[in-house]
Amino acid sequence: MEPLDRDLEEGLLELPSEPMMLNMGPSHPAMHGTVRIVLELSGEMIQKADVQIGYLHRGFEKMCERGTWSQIFPYVDRCNYVSPMLNNVGFALAVEKMLGVTVPERCQYYRVVLGELARLCDHMICSGAMCMELGAFTPFLYFARAREIIWDIFEEETGARVTHSFGRVGGMASPPSKFFKEMVRAGVPRVLEFINEGEKLLLKNRIFLDRLEGVGVMPKEDALALGWTGIVLRASGVPYDVRRAHPYLVYDRMEFDVPVGTTGDNYDRFMCRQEEIRQTARIIEQALDQMPDEGPINIDDPRIILPPKNEVYTTIEATIQHFKIVMEGIKVPAGECYSYTEAGNGELGFYLVSDGSGTPYRCRIRPPCFATTQGLQQLITGLMIPDVVPTFGSLNMIGGECDH
């Protein structure tokens, strides 16, 4: 392999030596999917790093131009497959923005609760995976056990544990189940117990702390310049959270703190994530208290919402309605919009263009991880190889979001 930089001032080295090229990934346990980092090493120090995404490529945006607006939900599920519900809600909000409709209040709360549950999963798995890669296997198992509680709730609500495809333009696929609130109220405290247990094993562990503190520092200005959002940006000291800065759904009625870091190192990112788990639990609690028990989930517009299935099979009017929505798609007025929400890793934006037909003319995604990953090179240059693992882990890169 060619060295990335041939202009090494060899005279400055004590012993003239050739830089060593090392491939990390694309198939590497710490590469979270399929990312390849070409490292140029001097001893164990990283002198240059070339982060290459693209090994997970499905052509998400192009796929979206083929089906109807509703058929995109399964695709967005698979953009961030650790918190699909947040993507579902984000995309539904984008299309609803183009249509100029707002879902009923009950649905807004429902979306908030489900979305925040997904956020819990996302943060726990990121933290857990990072610990595991540093050799601390037990917290990962604790967090995975906690995730199981949430997945059980999701399974009860949506029928699927991971990729739910539960969002719909103008509502959700089905209303909350009978014991939804009880399930969540019982489940979240148990999740927090697991979090506390797991943290106890980590935060007083010298090895763990040494590998996080002061490693992978990202200054505030650089984070902003790279387009970072979400936890990684907040850990660098910028209190930007879409839920607070530009509230959507019912986030303006929720009380929660936005945790902010000071130095922007791995430790800050880890701690911000842990704190946000607790804030998320607060939001869930408030949303459950405020969420009405009765009322519609879907908007009342036959042009957007599918009719009940038993009517589709028995009356011609509902058959036609079903046919029009399924075969031709929801007619979204011609125009464009940018809609953005706070997903697990930061600002998830959809820029949509419609030509008035039932299929998106263009569906551009602004996935948070795409911007985050481009900062990795800066973070690890000058560090040692073992530092790549926690640093990369603390960014929570999701391969599906870099397919773009």
Next chain:
Amino acid sequence: MATIKIDGREIPFEQGDTIIRAAHRAGIDIPHYCWHPGLSVAANCRMCLVEVLPPPGRPAMQLDILRWDAEKKDYVPARKPKLIPSCQQACAPGMEVLSESSEHVEEARAAVQELLLLNHPVDCPICDQAGECRLQDYWLEHQRTGKRMKQEVVHKPKGVVFGPTIVYDAERCIICTRCVRFTAEVAQDPVLSVRERGNLNEIVVSPGRELDHDYTLMTEHVCPVGALTSSDFRFKARVWFLRSARTVCQGCSTGCNAYLDYDPRSNTPHRHRPRDNEAVNKYWMCDEGMLSYRRAVENRLLSGLVGGEEASLDDALEAAKDQLAGLKDDPSRVAIVLSAQHSNEDNFALLKLGRTFIGAKDFYVSGKPLGRGDKILMSEDKNPNTRGVMQLAGSPAPKPIAALLDAIKAGKYSFVIALGADIEVDTQNAKSALSKLKGVVTMAAHDGALVQAAHIVLAACAWAETDGTFVNKQGLSQRSERALTPRGEARPAWELVARLGKELGYAMTEKTLADVRRAMAPEARSESGPNAGRADAGKPEVSA
């Protein structure tokens, strides 16, 4: 010109226009089922009701009605304007019409739509019309409510065979009588009529008769719902998977404008349907023409032939070169056969090869024999481009195949280069005459007499697989678009001619269709013809 106003927009009208016709011409869509621009007015569907404002100073015509008051839970007296069917009301200068801007009109349309769907069966999943059905479109545009009737719907006969081509479903029928009027007014064979009244009525065929005239498939085409279905298209394809190409029918010299609907996934044509052209076929086509889409796949030549054996194009061209080797010695021993079945482009290329490069003196024209014609659309000349070939060749005019056979018998020719497969005379006769010659090369899309008689055959594209210009019997040159990708090894005939010419050592430089068209006279390539641009400017869907 006098004008009327529809929803505040001023549009012109011609003497005798109804509101809907003036609106249709101006591109304003007033929803309708029974009205058709080419048929008489029935005004029975009531979908096109509009509110016509009274002349200034005159009171509006109002009706006393009882309106449901949800708060009082009772009917209360109210008034509403008398609505008027726009398909029947003639325009008067300065008339003001409210269509979409009137709440009464919207209410009436929703009510009409609800009535029409009252007894409609839940058939969309198995109905051929689904996807291009007025009932579906108008439900979404004008009704958008669910079923209120709790009773069982009225059941009527389904799958009634009307004739060899049409199957009728009375449950889906809205009795707009378009088919009845079409058979009586256009096909001149009043074989359909309406039986019974109210929600029991249905379309029936006259006792002792079948729906079997030459225009039966048009009844299916004018049907705005899925009541009449074509037995040919029935259950074959779903329309939203089909794409349409603007073609010219190849059935006869009338040159009806058509859409060829095909499935791009399987490269299969599925139907021909008329494309509106006031100057040629208006809104209609005959059965023969509508079924002629099958010729794009049936009886096709899929590869070249050398002595009856399949051969690749390169091998066939090589063989042709050997066989035509002696042709340069005496150009007068070469006969060139043009084809009235092929486009101007194809014929022009062959004409150029024959006249300019080979120097041949004698030209003939092949084509199908005369057939049955009528006074409506069908011509006796069953070739789409007879006039185009004659115009291109100029004088002396190409002679018929019978003359070629006589000349061969007299020993006049050694070589024949032919386009097209069909001839108007006896096949055996032609075979025995042609097979004695030194070299016979035919370029054709289908199997036929000239193909069987030829020593070497090059497979050409059918009209649906290539763009082409055809001149109908009125002298209109019209373009036909490519729908399918060529089957087998078929190539456009002009390209085969060019490659044959190159093989024989002539400077045939045409590489693209545009090259061929540039070399042609302007009137032959349709840009300046009286129908210029018509085929290219058509709307993607018929809106009538």
